[in-house]
Amino acid sequence: MGNIAISVENLGKCYRIGQAQKRPENFRAAVRSFVTSPFEYLRSRLREPSADELFWALKDVSFDVKHGEVLGVIGRNGAGKSTLLKILSRITEPTTGRAKVYGRVGSLLEVGTGFHPELTGRENIYLNGTILGMKRAEIDKKFDEIVEFSGVEKFLDTPVKRYSSGMYVRLAFAVAAHLEPEILLVDEVLAVGDVEFQKKCLGKMGDVARKGRTVFFVSHNMTAIQSLCHRCIWLNEGGIADEGASGRIVGQYLQAFSTVTREQIWEHPEQAPGDDNIRIHRIAVSAEDDLDHARITVETPIKIQLEFWNFLQNALLSVSLHLFTLENTYVFDSPSPQKQCPTGLMRAACHIPRDLLNDGVYRVEIMILQNTSVRVFFHENLATFEVHDVERAIQWYGKWSGVIRPKLSWTLE
Structure with missing residues (x-):
């Protein structure tokens, strides 16, 4: 596939919506339910589900991501973004189609996964780094950088169960962000921490992108999407609504869900x-x-x-x-x-x-x-x-950069 890092073809993911079971009314009903439940489960799985029992989180999704490209993915809650990331991370299998990833993958789907509350911050750095695929020599080499980035050096030998929620996510992101995969899958990590730390996270993501690694970035932060990603995919109800230059796609996405009330x-x-x-x-x-x-x-x-x-x-x-x-x-x-x-x-x-x-x-x-x-x-x-923009003799197909575009006085001699 040469220059292709991620190839997705006709991808679909279908979930079967289960029926809630009623609570037994008495002890006799509870015993009967306990005895018959395995047979009821088999009967329900072998029965062909109706259309109302099926939910397509993704349907007929196709796109390619090149090596070194930073691709943004946007969409409302329930659009299928997290499902797509789980398939690319090999956490779940697709129902239809296929997704191929060419290269070593690092995933930041849930910041803090792998942290043990009874272990200290220092111990959790080594534990979480190992879970994310880093060797001990790699962790040793990056240890000081991870600690400095997290800003929790003073509490490094304290069990993380005593950390505040902000300290916890700072350390977790610091470990994950210093992993060096060829392909990085990121799910809304910039939503954690205070404003100062969010800026550090955004800067770190920019560093990863500038080093030529492939980044697949899912976020509700439109400013981050536009600043980090040259291309963007808009997911809506499990399918691709549009894709293209980030500025254009983000603008269309925001306007689609806004009401002009003059x-x-x-x-x-x-x-x-x-x-x-x-x-x-x-x-x-x-x-x-x-x-x-x-x-x-x-x-x-x-x-x-x-x-x-x-x-x-x-x-x-x-x-x-x-x-x-x-x-x-x-x-x-x-x-x-x-x-x-x-x-x-x-x-x-x-x-x-x-x-x-x-x-x-x-x-x-x-x-x-x-x-x-x-x-x-x-x-x-x-x-x-x-x-609105105005029609001009020379056609301009893009949006001018900046919030304002004042007509200033100029001289050219």
């Missing part, structure tokens, strides 16, 4: 978001010229209008607008001036100039402060809107 109105305060201090009446995102539902492009000035009921007597209020991308990247925070506000309906508007935002879907978060320090209202998703 305007929301609550006619009655008791039904509106808020509390006894503030209630939202209306939020609307529109083109600056105020045409209803006009298409917003990168060249469109945008107006975000907010109307809210204020129940605070003569409060000094300010409104802060936070804008996020669909990938949850913070774009900017824009606060309004403070104003002494009477009780009643208040109106605020934020104006975003043309040629600032890149094309994509954005989420509007609103915070209202009293005296610039006391938060009296907060909502993280009051509105969403999409900014």
Whole structure:
């Protein structure tokens, strides 16, 4: 197969959904169930299952991964990602098709598998390293690096049952990440630990990729997928929905499960978001010229209008607008001036100039402060809107890099 590291052809995995058994009503029923259960089990296994009893976790999946390629796999929970990894790791067998892996494989499917709670951190490094396929000489060579990466040197000779959950996963990932296979299968390991350690994990994954090893990376972290993987597969309901460049696939995936809501109105305060201090009446995102539902492009000035009921007597209020991308990247925070506000309906508007935002879907978060320090209202998703690219004489088929794409003043002499 030359340059192919992983070859998957018409792969399918079917599970038989079992029927829950009723609890015996009395002792006589329990004895009868105990005696007859082996025969009932054989009868149920020999009987041809109905369609309702079968669940296809994967169906007709085909793709190839080249040596040295970093492939991302995304999809909702239940899409078949973990089942695919278990088949590639030889934990379970496929029902149909075949999956071939060419090279030494290291799997990070469950961080911490192989750790014994009664053993110390030092002992578990050697135990877990052996389970992951490392020789003692390899572990000795990498021991100091593993300990430094984990940050648990002070507690290295303490039984891991006394570790916090964060210390446990740090040490487990440190051992697994320093294995040097030709092919690395990774399942959502960046979800463990604190933010600082997640960055270290991401950096380590990048190092593995830059050394030319093949990485098969499953994650819900879209930023990590886009930064590490050039190509991406989107699994949906057991099949491949699409595959291609990571930026394009991630964008399509996020937009498929997002709802653009440019305007929301609550006619009655008791039904509106808020509390006894503030209630939202209306939020609307529109083109600056105020045409209803006009298409917003990168060249469109945008107006975000907010109307809210204020129940605070003569409060000094300010409104802060936070804008996020669909990938949850913070774009900017824009606060309004403070104003002494009477009780009643208040109106605020934020104006975003043309040629600032890149094309994509954005989420509007609103915070209202009293005296610039006391938060009296907060909502993280009051509105969403999409900014479209414009047609150009020279066709551009990709998305420009970056969250914003401002039109700046240039000279070229």
